[in-house]
Amino acid sequence: xxxxxxxxxxxxxxxxxxxxxxxxxxxxxxxxxxxxxxxxxxxxxxxxxxxxxxxxxxxxxxxxxxxxxxxxxxxxxxxxxxxxxxxxxxxxxxxxxxxxxxxxxxxxxxxxxx
Amino acid sequence: xxxxxxxxxxxxxxxxxxxxxxxxxxxxxxxxxxxxxxxxxxxxxxxxxxxxxxxxxxxxxxxxxxxxxxxxxxxxxxxxxxxxxxxxxxxxxxxxxxxxxxxxxxxxxx
Numbered sequence: 737x738x739x740x741x742x743x744x745x746x747x748x749x750x751x752x753x754x755x756x757x758x759x760x761x762x763x764x765x766x767x768x769x770x771x772x773x774x775x776x777x778x779x780x781x782x783x784x785x786x787x788x789x790x791x792x793x794x795x796x797x798x799x800x801x802x803x804x805x806x807x808x809x810x811x812x813x814x815x816x817x818x819x820x821x822x823x824x825x826x827x828x829x830x831x832x833x834x835x836x837x838x839x840x841x842x843x844x845x846x847x848x849x850x
Numbered sequence: 851x852x853x854x855x856x857x858x859x860x861x862x863x864x865x866x867x868x869x870x871x872x873x874x875x876x877x878x879x880x881x882x883x884x885x886x887x888x889x890x891x892x893x894x895x896x897x898x899x900x901x902x903x904x905x906x907x908x909x910x911x912x913x914x915x916x917x918x919x920x921x922x923x924x925x926x927x928x929x930x931x932x933x934x935x936x937x938x939x940x941x942x943x944x945x946x947x948x949x950x951x952x953x954x955x956x957x958x959x960x
Contacts, residue, residue: 738895769947778854779894779938779950792947826893835882835942836901841893 739763740842742827748848749817757812757845759827765840767833768810770802771826773844779826785810786833817849853877854941856951864959869926871954873939876920882942883915883922888953889935897937898924929958 739762749755761768770782784792785804799821801813810827824844830837855874863869871885882901886894900906900913900922912925922941926933936953943949 738893776858776952778952781947784947824893835944836899838884838896838899839948841886841895844893846891 738840738842740827740829740840742825742842742845744845745843746846746848748850749814750850751817751819753817754813754815756814757825757827757847759810759812759842761808761810761827761829761840761842763829763831763840765829765831766807767830767837768804768807769828769830769839770810770812771828771841773824773826783812784833791833814847817847819849822847822849852951853949854939854951856937856939856954858952859955860957861954862957862959863929865929865931867929867958869929869933869956869958871924871926871937871939871956873922873924873941873951874920875922875939875941875949877941877943878917878920880917880920880941880943883913884940884942884948885911885913885922885924886938886940886950887933887935888938894938926956929956931958931960934958 772780783802803811827842828839830839885898888894898913910927914923938953939951
């Protein structure tokens with residue numbers, strides 16, 4: 737256990753559904769991240785939050801909408817997704833955003849879009 | 851040129867042998883380097899971090915960094931079947947985010 741939890745662990749949704757992914761960290765960290773991991777591709781950074789403020793959005797389609805209500809919780813709201821959005825979605829946290837700060841990952845949500 | 855490059859493998863070594871995993875990076879101002887292990891269907895877990903040139907040892911794992919050659923490696927001594935996983939190299943550049951390689955798949959044969 738890394739101190740980062742994610743729910744649900746598996747999610748199957750149709751293209752017209754709306755769902756949300758939840759991440760919670762119990763490490764007292766100030767930075768949180770959403771990554772997408774597709775087969776045979778490097779981890780893709782989607783969003784970065786620092787002290788609840790979004791500091792980076794890596795050209796992610798608007799059908800993905802993040803929310804960070806406090807420094808311990810991070811959500812990813814999903815709507816009208818495409819089949820190519822099927823992937824493992826990973827949440828991570830770090831103490832801050834210094835280059836030496838280690839990122840700790842949650843177990844991920846395996847998303848399948850039908 | 852990819853920012854962080856790793857041989858995708860698969861790399862197979864017999865049990866008890868030394869597994870050598872390599873990673874090169876393109877940005878000379880990179881300062882922090884991380885090795886993560888990812889078992890199939892699981893999330894990445896940190897194995898080692900290294901910031902200075904030279905070797906850093908932790909149990910059976912040794913990370914080696916050569917900033918002049920822009921090269922970082924991970925050696926696993928006395929490899930065990932439980933070491934079979936994908937190993938991700940990650941590089942951090944100041945004022946930018948952590949960049950991951952595609953990973954090297956390692957299989958340790960009993």
